[in-house]
Amino acid sequence: MLLATYLVGGMAMNQSLLQFQQVLTLMLFRILESTDGVVGVLGAIEAINVLKRSGFKLKRSLEVIMFTSEEPTRFGISCLGSRLLAGSEALKKALKKTADNQNISFLDAARSAGYAKDQKDLSSVFLKKGSYSHFVELHIEQGPILEEEGISIGVVTAIAAPASIKVDFEGDGGHAGAVLMPNRNDAGLAAAELALAVEKHVLESGSIDTVGTVGILELHPGAINSIPSRAHLEIDTRDIDENRRNNVIEKIHQSALTIAKNRDVKLSGFNIVNQDPPALSEESIIKAMETASQELNLTHKLMISRAYHDSLFMARISPMGMIFIPCYKGYSHKPEEFASIQDIANGVKVLALTLAKLSMH
Amino acid sequence: MLLATYLVGGMAMNQSLLQFQQVLTLMLFRILESTDGVVGVLGAIEAINVLKRSGFKLKRSLEVIMFTSEEPTRFGISCLGSRLLAGSEALKKALKKTADNQNISFLDAARSAGYAKDQKDLSSVFLKKGSYSHFVELHIEQGPILEEEGISIGVVTAIAAPASIKVDFEGDGGHAGAVLMPNRNDAGLAAAELALAVEKHVLESGSIDTVGTVGILELHPGAINSIPSRAHLEIDTRDIDENRRNNVIEKIHQSALTIAKNRDVKLSGFNIVNQDPPALSEESIIKAMETASQELNLTHKLMISRAYHDSLFMARISPMGMIFIPCYKGYSHKPEEFASIQDIANGVKVLALTLAKLSMH
Ligand SMILES: [Mn+2]
Ligand SMILES: [Mn+2]
Ligand SMILES: [Mn+2]
Ligand SMILES: [Mn+2]
Missing domain, CATH: 3.40.630.10 (Zn peptidases)
Structure with a gap:
């Protein structure tokens, strides 16, 4: 048939x-x-x-x-x-x-x-x-x-083999005017750093076939006068070489941990949602x-x-x-x-x- | 009375x-x-x-x-x-x-x-x-x-004197798997860079009284498998010194222009919504x-x-x-x-x- x-x-x-x-x-x-x-x-x-x-x-x-x-x-x-x-x-x-x-x-x-x-x-x-x-x-x-x-x-x-990752950062938030810069742990800036780290790790893979995208980046509460207390990212990475792709995922994970530590935010989620073979x-x-x-x-x-x-x-x-x-x-x-x-x-x-x-x- | x-x-x-x-x-x-x-x-x-x-x-x-x-x-x-x-x-x-x-x-x-x-x-x-x-x-x-x-x-x-800025970046978007990294102009990554630039310019002001926040960062279309074709940021900056604050705004504007140029995205909006005196x-x-x-x-x-x-x-x-x-x-x-x-x-x-x-x- x-x-x-x-x-x-x-x-x-x-x-x-x-x-x-x-x-x-x-x-x-x-x-x-x-x-x-x-x-x-x-x-x-x-x-x-x-x-x-x-x-x-x-x-x-x-x-x-x-x-x-x-x-x-x-x-x-x-x-x-x-x-x-x-x-x-x-x-x-x-x-x-x-x-x-x-x-x-x-x-x-x-x-x-x-x-x-x-x-x-x-x-x-x-x-x-x-x-x-x-x-x-x-x-x-x-x-x-x-x-x-x-x-x-x-x-x-x-x-190409796709993988999806969901990442969540959490900080204390606070009022955009009242909390001075040294007292902040801004979840949104952690997310911004991670988005740029995804790009960096993908470009470092050495192959044109590696791609990575932050298609979703959501801030909570999402008000102009509030420091983001939560940020949610969804990351898509693909490659025709499964190991090379998984290596990029590992580097993204390491960056998320480092960023969370440096910014004193909590990495409250790092979930690889799917990791299909090519x-x-x-x-x-x-x-x-x-x-x-x-x-x-x-x-x-x-x-x-x-x-x-x-x-x-x-x-x-x-x-x-x-x-x-x-x-x-x-x-x-x-x-x-x-x-x-x-x-x-x-x-x-x-x-x-x-x-x-x-x-x- | x-x-x-x-x-x-x-x-x-x-x-x-x-x-x-x-x-x-x-x-x-x-x-x-x-x-x-x-x-x-x-x-x-x-x-x-x-x-x-x-x-x-x-x-x-x-x-x-x-x-x-x-x-x-x-x-x-x-x-x-x-x-x-x-x-x-x-x-x-x-x-x-x-x-x-x-x-x-x-x-x-x-x-x-x-x-x-x-x-x-x-x-x-x-x-x-x-x-x-x-x-x-x-x-x-x-x-x-x-x-x-x-x-x-x-x-x-x-x-303190508050000012609000709305910024929009536009790129070509595209499928997160299909468009190779050198062919992208990702509006979301431009927004991530600008968010970090806001923090940098505020910290460089030399005064603890200068603050700046990206409370809103929205990506379009906002799907895990789509390269962001549009990004919208809302930025809040404050200071008790109006000139110092306006100097930060000018630096943010310069960064937005530079980022747009380097990433080949369009800076389709940079609007200072209010700029009230203290x-x-x-x-x-x-x-x-x-x-x-x-x-x-x-x-x-x-x-x-x-x-x-x-x-x-x-x-x-x-x-x-x-x-x-x-x-x-x-x-x-x-x-x-x-x-x-x-x-x-x-x-x-x-x-x-x-x-x-x-x-x-
Ligand atoms: Mn209020
Ligand atoms: Mn009030
Ligand atoms: Mn489709
Ligand atoms: Mn299809």
Whole structure:
């Protein structure tokens, strides 16, 4: 059985290709919810349409998956659908206690959306390894390389290993006018120092493939006339080399301890939330994607995915490959995110031909 | 006419001392709204009760003022009530265009609370200089000095001059995994650098009286996997020396420009929101507060108010003085804020005796 994409609306809801209408309804929801996933879903359906229109006879069945919650927006867990489908025991346990910021539990939210009706145990959602012979995902690059080099197709050979860290500092706070500088232990300045230390340690790794970002930095109470008494940071670090990435994490931890000591603030939290291993694309899928690009007269390039995707988790239960297309300046997760119709069409053609090739064996 | 405290509920609503019931109702609202102002309002009323009970015959009338919005919580303007009462033309103009974060205009909010009914022009609220012979405010220190030194009463000789700055940086943002470090212009790291620069410039001023705080630092879009594309800081700087403070502001501005240049981010905003001059207490009021403390056998100390208060603005239209009492560790604007009943009672006694003395001339 060949897997192109497989639909998981709320949790493990299978859709055959004949039920297109419902798929499209759900897709509109996904379009409202996010941006970078749209081409992956619509493109997969169009690729199958292309094969249908061309009269191609499938030797394996094709399925479309739309994963729920690739973005960690509601429950703070990225790739929630694919992670659980791929059999994450840690996630299965965590979801029992997970709630959104309105304090609605994940299980209640799933039930009210019509899923997980009688399920206290989400392991029924797990897919067995070998359920699919191949998994292929089409995605915008979310980086500037293809656009800058004028190349049509990125053939992904590996997905960089992401790790997330949550850090909390606590100080005594106080009034911004009344507490003199020597008497302060400002949690916000500790956070500012750590943000700059993250950048420093990443740049010191010696590899262009190491990246680190402080995307969240929140101060409490967050008033102009209050010294911050608490600061919360969320740090994302990635690398294609797991050891090098973990070494950066260790240096960030050391910096957090040193900063806390020097500023007399408390390091009240340093939690590595996830530390996923990297994933490699499967050789036969890489080959099929390259050959497809060549036969379509499209320039292509082997490349690393520095963003991670549902494919990172699907790789745990199926051979995996990814096709990238150029996007404007590498922008993603913001209104300026854009891919041209021509580039999307190229990606869909390569996906269709790749599926055709893989389904012949 | 002697002014102790004068009630301004929403805008310029005079209350005679006979209308205590309504005063108390409004005070409960103030208690819910804030912390450090409670002693000032309840203490002023109790001071007048003390004088009444003692049979003291007033030679001047006393009024209690409760100012609206000392904290800049809703409309982002601190000491809104006293600033306008004291005749701020700048504020009068600004309030025509001021709205809260629900986009409710200040004028609509005032009208729906029963104020400013037919007023397009708020200058009717302005008080003439000389309307009051004296203005005295009782307040917790909001600093640790009195507690640390075991002194009962702080006699305020000057209020430090505050200034507020709003700063915005803008970069290209992008995906935290996909954009390599050399291709980034991270607005959040620019903000972190500026926060540390504020601390540096304040420490370099050479005076213990210079303080500076980054109480607000907000990142956009604020997601762990997004490079910050926008960062917003709000900076508070204070000093008892206006030139020294303005010199710090100039250095902060230079740093913001340099950081923006080095990191290739845009300094899209650097606005000095207010830059109020400092205020001095009036000699005869200082003398009355000192004598009152001595006669009550309470230790006292001349000191500077590093936090600012409605008194800063009342000083523009009336001779002014302030009485400080100790508070726990100098904490303010947080749940741990605390002053003991004994210290509050001492403050009320000094206020009552000061009012008595001032009313005899
Ligand atoms: Mn995404
Ligand atoms: Mn995606
Ligand atoms: Mn206050
Ligand atoms: Mn106050």
